[in-house]
Amino acid sequence: VAIAIATNRATTARWADAAARLGLEITPGGMLSHPRIDGQIDHHIVSVHKYTRGGGNNQQVFTRYQVDYPSIDLGLDLTRQTTVGGFFRRMVGMQDVEIGDSGFDEAFIVKTVDPDGLAAFLTATRRATLGNLLTTYPSLKVTDTFVRVDVRRIVRDPEVLVSTMRRLVGVAKSLGGSAPEIERAADARASGDMSEALRRMREAVENAPEDVERRLQEIDTLAAADQIGDLGLRVDELERLAPADPYVAGWRQSVSRRAAPKKEPVAEAGPTVDAAAATQDLFAGRQLSFTVQDKFAAGYAGERVHWSGAVKSARSYDRDHDFGAGPGVKVVVTVASLEHDLFGSTEVDAIVEFPDSGRVPERGESITFNGTLTAVDPLMRNFTVRGATRV
Structure with missing residues (x-):
């Protein structure tokens, strides 16, 4: 008992430190109970508390973080998808709304009373926000009015308490507000x-x-x-x-x-990167943005490509904020698609710099080009190709 009391006092002191840094209030625990943090951050009601599941030798202890926000009125219930659970739900026809983003649909069970409204609400930015959060907190739950995560232990580190709460408040602002x-x-x-x-x-x-x-x-x-x-x-x-x-x-x-030195592209080298293979490697499944960026830097940056596709948009420029001084032509080309058995396909584009003042291709026109891969955008699922020439 003495050890438990001493441990609880130490936990209360650490939670008090976190609460003070967040501008929140702490309710100290009793002799054998744990403290609780409550209050508001930027008009969002927040809380951190401990709870248990089970009893005896099977008892499990959790730390729960929750941040409330104004209702989005979609009847939303969003949790992590599991392989067995997802298969069972599809077999028996249980509700699991598909958004049309294969990575997101594979990651989450989504229930709503307004599928069209939810599809409009879950923009690419919000989907990325929730996907990234799920990777760190598999217990993530999102409803019309709150975002919540559970951690299977008593969190005692004030840095962790502060960091997690600030992250969730940012997510709540993204879900419950307009930007x-x-x-x-x-x-x-x-x-x-x-x-x-x-x-x-x-x-x-x-x-x-x-x-x-x-x-x-x-x-x-x-x-x-x-x-x-x-x-x-x-x-x-x-x-x-x-x-x-x-x-x-x-x-x-x-x-x-x-930050390590990059290899210089070799203009004379032949094309080495296949668009479909790169798409599968970098965009398939649920991958964190920095993981994709690391893979691109290690295996694709500076490589030559020989790609073809349909033009989505094109314009000439004398100076471009991204590509610099012209004249040149900036073209968005669909070069591949990400296929999925259940959720259809997602187009993958290349943002291509043609450093000449040649003819601007028409929307829908099929073009073939050589160039050098310089960047990738995991959120938008596109590549940047510079120094391109039409073939």
Whole structure:
């Protein structure tokens, strides 16, 4: 009993430290009970508490974090998909709404009373936010009014308590609020305008500098734009807000690896990368953004390609914010598709720089080109190809 009381006092002191750093209130536990943290962060009701399941030798102890937000009125219930559970549900016809994103649909069980409304709500940015969170917290549960995760132990480290709560508050803001600049940044990424995407994300972060999720989205955009210097600086800033977040730690390791000298592309070398194989390797399944970036840096950056596809958009430029001085032509080309037996296919595009002032291809036109791979965007599932020539 004396050991339990001493342990509980130490836990209460650490939780009090975390609560003070978050601006929250702590309710001390009793002689043998654990403390509880409650309060509001940026108008969101938050809580951290311990609970148990089972009894006797089968008792399991959990730490639960929860952040509430205004109702999104979709009748949403979102949890982790399991292989056996997913198969059983499909066999007996139980409800599991498919969004059309194979990676997301494979990862989550999604229930809603408004499938069309949910499809519109779950933008690419929100899907990535939830997918990344699920990787760290498999117990993730999202409803109309809260996001919640359980950790199977009593968390005693104040850094972990602070980091986890700040991460969840950022996710709650993303789900329960509106951020037009973030969606405009996503639109710019999809069209290959990375400079505009970065400008929009910087604006979003400056409007809410303590929002961990916005900072993670900016970091993801910087990595997709291959802005390694700024990427390192933003990771440094984020580590001060969420020093013990596993996903932030993953970005720190990725920055360190990507800071190594890059191999110079060899213009004379023949094409070495197959579009379908690269698509399967980098975009299939549920992969974290920094994992994809690491794989791209190690095996694809600087490699030559000989790809074909249909033009989605094209424009000439005298100067482009991403490609620099012209004249040139910037073309978005569909070069591959990600197939899935259950969820159909997803198009994969290349943002291609043609450094000449030749004819601008028409939408829908089929073109073939050689060029050098320079960047990948896991969120938008596209590649950047520079120094391209038409074949």
